[in-house]
Amino acid sequence: MNARPLLQAEHLHKEYKLPRGQTLRALDDVSLTVMQGETLGLVGESGCGKSTLGRCLLRLTDLSSGDIVFEGRNISALSERALRPIRRRMQMVFQDSYASLNPRRRIGDLIAEPLRVHPDNEGRKRSAADITARLDELMSLVGLPQSALARYPHEFSGGQRQRINIARALALSPQLVVADEPVSALDVSIQAQIVNLFTDLRERLGLTYVFIAHDLAVVRQISTRVAVMYLGAIVEIGDTDTVLHNPAHPYTAALISAVPEPVIRHDAQRSLLRGDVPSPVSPPSGCRFHTRCPQAQPRCSAETPELRDFGDARQAACHFPLGLSA
Amino acid sequence: METQTAASAPSPSRASVPGPWRMAGRSLTANRSAMTALAALMLVTFACLLAPFYAGDVARTDPFTSNVAGSFMLGGQEVDIMQPNDNPLHLGLSPVGPTWNPSAYMLGADSQGRDVAARLLYGGRNSLLISFSAALVCIAIATVVGVSAGFFGGFVDTALSRLMDIMWAVPVYLFAISLSIVTISQGLKIGPFTIESDNLLIPIFIIALVYVPYAARPIRGRVMALRNAEFVMAARSLGVPQHRILLRDIVPNVSTTLVVLTPLLTALALLAESALSFLSIGVQAPAASWGTIIQDGEGLIYTRPMVAIAPGLAIVIVVLALNILGDGLRDALDVRETSRRGA
Numbered sequence: 001m002n003a004r005p006l007l008q009a010e011h012l013h014k015e016y017k018l019p020r021g022q023t024l025r026a027l028d029d030v031s032l033t034v035m036q037g038e039t040l041g042l043v044g045e046s047g048c049g050k051s052t053l054g055r056c057l058l059r060l061t062d063l064s065s066g067d068i069v070f071e072g073r074n075i076s077a078l079s080e081r082a083l084r085p086i087r088r089r090m091q092m093v094f095q096d097s098y099a100s101l102n103p104r105r106r107i108g109d110l111i112a113e114p115l116r117v118h119p120d121n122e123g124r125k126r127s128a129a130d131i132t133a134r135l136d137e138l139m140s141l142v143g144l145p146q147s148a149l150a151r152y153p154h155e156f157s158g159g160q161r162q163r164i165n166i167a168r169a170l171a172l173s174p175q176l177v178v179a180d181e182p183v184s185a186l187d188v189s190i191q192a193q194i195v196n197l198f199t200d201l202r203e204r205l206g207l208t209y210v211f212i213a214h215d216l217a218v219v220r221q222i223s224t225r226v227a228v229m230y231l232g233a234i235v236e237i238g239d240t241d242t243v244l245h246n247p248a249h250p251y252t253a254a255l256i257s258a259v260p261e262p263v264i265r266h267d268a269q270r271s272l273l274r275g276d277v278p279s280p281v282s283p284p285s286g287c288r289f290h291t292r293c294p295q296a297q298p299r300c301s302a303e304t305p306e307l308r309d310f311g312d313a314r315q316a317a318c319h320f321p322l323g324l325s326a
Numbered sequence: 327m328e329t330q331t332a333a334s335a336p337s338p339s340r341a342s343v344p345g346p347w348r349m350a351g352r353s354l355t356a357n358r359s360a361m362t363a364l365a366a367l368m369l370v371t372f373a374c375l376l377a378p379f380y381a382g383d384v385a386r387t388d389p390f391t392s393n394v395a396g397s398f399m400l401g402g403q404e405v406d407i408m409q410p411n412d413n414p415l416h417l418g419l420s421p422v423g424p425t426w427n428p429s430a431y432m433l434g435a436d437s438q439g440r441d442v443a444a445r446l447l448y449g450g451r452n453s454l455l456i457s458f459s460a461a462l463v464c465i466a467i468a469t470v471v472g473v474s475a476g477f478f479g480g481f482v483d484t485a486l487s488r489l490m491d492i493m494w495a496v497p498v499y500l501f502a503i504s505l506s507i508v509t510i511s512q513g514l515k516i517g518p519f520t521i522e523s524d525n526l527l528i529p530i531f532i533i534a535l536v537y538v539p540y541a542a543r544p545i546r547g548r549v550m551a552l553r554n555a556e557f558v559m560a561a562r563s564l565g566v567p568q569h570r571i572l573l574r575d576i577v578p579n580v581s582t583t584l585v586v587l588t589p590l591l592t593a594l595a596l597l598a599e600s601a602l603s604f605l606s607i608g609v610q611a612p613a614a615s616w617g618t619i620i621q622d623g624e625g626l627i628y629t630r631p632m633v634a635i636a637p638g639l640a641i642v643i644v645v646l647a648l649n650i651l652g653d654g655l656r657d658a659l660d661v662r663e664t665s666r667r668g669a
Binding site: 087100 | 345346555556557559560561563564565566567568575578579
């Protein structure tokens, strides 16, 4: 794999001010690097901040603090106008394939929109013929018939609409695509098709993905690296195989054992979590996971664990990592 | 859900696909009560447009000058417009009652001897013109206010919304009456332009103004919902400039709200116009509107009730039809609902 970093996020914080003077910490000191050509899976329970992180990485939501460096340029403080030329290098696919398409515009119009507002590589406005040619190219890329261009979003199924969203995201040939749970709203059979489409496009176009999901099976299939989030922070990050087969963080282990398996393994120890995710308005002291952690020790509630390197291309934030000496 | 639509969605053979507007049109034409209401409205409008023809060629009367000494022919006999009062408690004369003969004071005469039927049609022209224009002006202003407040948020939103709240806190009719009394008594001078007190622009703009908060509020709400819609975020992530998002993504989705509001506001404006004219601060004599005719009929309510009943019924029919049409439009234009039903 090419080792050049495409996107670096450092110490991202995102806070929401709530009424009565409270603050909700959606992101609490998140740092990560996305390498050129890799697919970084972002997993965690709903409400853990993975969508917020995805949106912050693309500057769709404003950060409270932190830096984002994309292709060597710090974009965290750029204005919306200054961001516009950079936007075509980074794109997003949303979870709700219907809500992310304007219901009153035809598919062709929707996909042509980025082509109309961005000049081509020579800095010229694209001609109508160029746009039509590109639309045809995109439709065959995502496996939809040309006739779909004249139709409206509501005429398509969820899977087809997600193909339309992907076509629109790819219209400007971006480097980075952030996919925010692109398959969670789809039927399982359709999920596989869309995940395969993502994989196929990555191979053909050399794309880099940040793939957000709560379904570990999907993440395992597509990601080269995985970051596990809990309550607005990354608790473990590393190569997919390492993290998912040999988790260091008790939360990762719990997530993995919560995946339903077709064959019941009697020897397997399931570590099921009790209780609810604590409120991000008042996160627990020390390790944010200690309230639900089966391995929790007194030290965990006093001292916040940092992300530590374990030498196997993986980092985890735990005082007492599983299967590894501390 | 998935398999069902996957099978029914793209059939490449059909060349032109009906857009959301055409689909709404189809849904509206299938709505029988909305179509009845539309037919009634068109009938009334058409009849009112033919007012000069009726007055000149059918009734052969002058609906604007008083004619207390006149007479007309009915069934070969000459009949006085003003007749001795048949009510034992009232002395003096009362106007002729309805003859139900289109060419001879069909709905009777008012206290000045003018043909009520002809005045009803002329009055309808003014009432409909004022209420429809007022609704359009109102929606135009409310769109600017509501879209700016909803899209820009922050200070713009706070300022505009509080202004709307203050306006809405004043009772609509009281507000309209106050504005009308001032402008009707003095006329209106705006720079080099002077608007005379009998100009219809005065009631149009006053009614439009007082209903701006009523229309701006739902528009603002819709825009705020749209601003946070995922397709607007998608447009931002594509690098679409803000003004283009506003024009291409937000305004087209607000237009359905505007279309639904138009008949409802026209109905409200018609009621307001009638009220103002009834109080002599809307359409000015000798011109007629349904409100002024009701006022004319007020004094005759015991002897010749038709003078007040006819315009009253006209108002009821038009307002009812407009409201039914508005409901029909709302059902037909609910994109989300129809599409979810399809999906």
